[in-house]
Amino acid sequence: MTEPSRHDLPELPTIAAAVRQIGARRFDFSREVAVMAVVNRTPDSFYDRGRTFALDSAVTACLDAASSGADWVDIGGAPFAPGPEIPADEESDRVVPVVEAVRAASDIVISVDTFRADVARRSILAGADIINDTTGLADPELARVVADSDASIVITHSLAAPRTPLASPTYRDVSIEVAEFLERRVERALGAGIPEERIIVDPGHDLNKNTLHSLELTRRLGPIVDLGYPTLVAVSNKDFIGESLDADRGDRVEGSLVAAALCIAQGARIVRMHNVRESVAAVRMAEAILGMRQPAYLRHNMGERND
Numbered sequence: 001m002t003e004p005s006r007h008d009l010p011e012l013p014t015i016a017a018a019v020r021q022i023g024a025r026r027f028d029f030s031r032e033v034a035v036m037a038v039v040n041r042t043p044d045s046f047y048d049r050g051r052t053f054a055l056d057s058a059v060t061a062c063l064d065a066a067s068s069g070a071d072w073v074d075i076g077g078a079p080f081a082p083g084p085e086i087p088a089d090e091e092s093d094r095v096v097p098v099v100e101a102v103r104a105a106s107d108i109v110i111s112v113d114t115f116r117a118d119v120a121r122r123s124i125l126a127g128a129d130i131i132n133d134t135t136g137l138a139d140p141e142l143a144r145v146v147a148d149s150d151a152s153i154v155i156t157h158s159l160a161a162p163r164t165p166l167a168s169p170t171y172r173d174v175s176i177e178v179a180e181f182l183e184r185r186v187e188r189a190l191g192a193g194i195p196e197e198r199i200i201v202d203p204g205h206d207l208n209k210n211t212l213h214s215l216e217l218t219r220r221l222g223p224i225v226d227l228g229y230p231t232l233v234a235v236s237n238k239d240f241i242g243e244s245l246d247a248d249r250g251d252r253v254e255g256s257l258v259a260a261a262l263c264i265a266q267g268a269r270i271v272r273m274h275n276v277r278e279s280v281a282a283v284r285m286a287e288a289i290l291g292m293r294q295p296a297y298l299r300h301n302m303g304e305r306n307d
Helices: 055-067 088-105 117-126 140-147 174-191 211-219 239-245 253-265 276-289
Strands: 019-022 025-028 034-040 072-076 109-113 130-133 152-156 199-202 270-273
Touching (some): 034 055, 034 276, 055 072, 109 117, 117 130, 117 140, 130 140, 174 199, 211 239, 270 276
Parallel strands (some): 072 109
Antiparallel strands (some): 019 025
């Protein structure tokens, strides 16, 4: 296939250590976008409402995501949203058996969505490749746990402690303030001994942000991407999509795909999505448009006649 000329392609972001080995998978984030599937082993997750709370359901959902083309799966045992605290032992009992079962059956990248150092430690020992911390290393001990392992860390922006409300969050410039927060927390990670090639950042759509804030982050992702680390966006089926479209949780797929594609065009390199098959197709199309990958085949108008 003929390569497109580079001057015809959008400028792609510069990423620190763009080529990364994460578990058994190798990624070149200068040339590809990873699809992270979401599997929550919780009875009150905002999207699936407990559909994957049972152990066998959670494991099956993870393996189905791998079969549908997901590059990795994010397993959660405690929602960020306000609610009763979930003890660390209970959270571990939810996620660790899923990690063990999925790792035994697949080489898909596994991340565990937790802010607790002990849950992170147990998850890594069970086979998790990444810790996805929605508090952005609020607990320094979690940074040390990751530093002492081969795992990577997702540093996410949020302001309130998990399971606690934050009334009427305000920002002067949400994109700049989120980028500044992430930069400080990256420095915390580096200071704890986590190398830059194991750091990923996430602006935290909807986490302590209203719909206007999340729309602004989606529109102006540049300050976060410019930090130079792979940027993960978790836009799937979020409330900012529902409020923008007046759409219930089951009717947000199209809006989620548009939000993900616009973030990819600005430099996001990991998208955290619920609807895996549709998301994989949207991501591969975005990569093709941006010149990051070649079409699967070329036939249309390529010969003497149009078939």
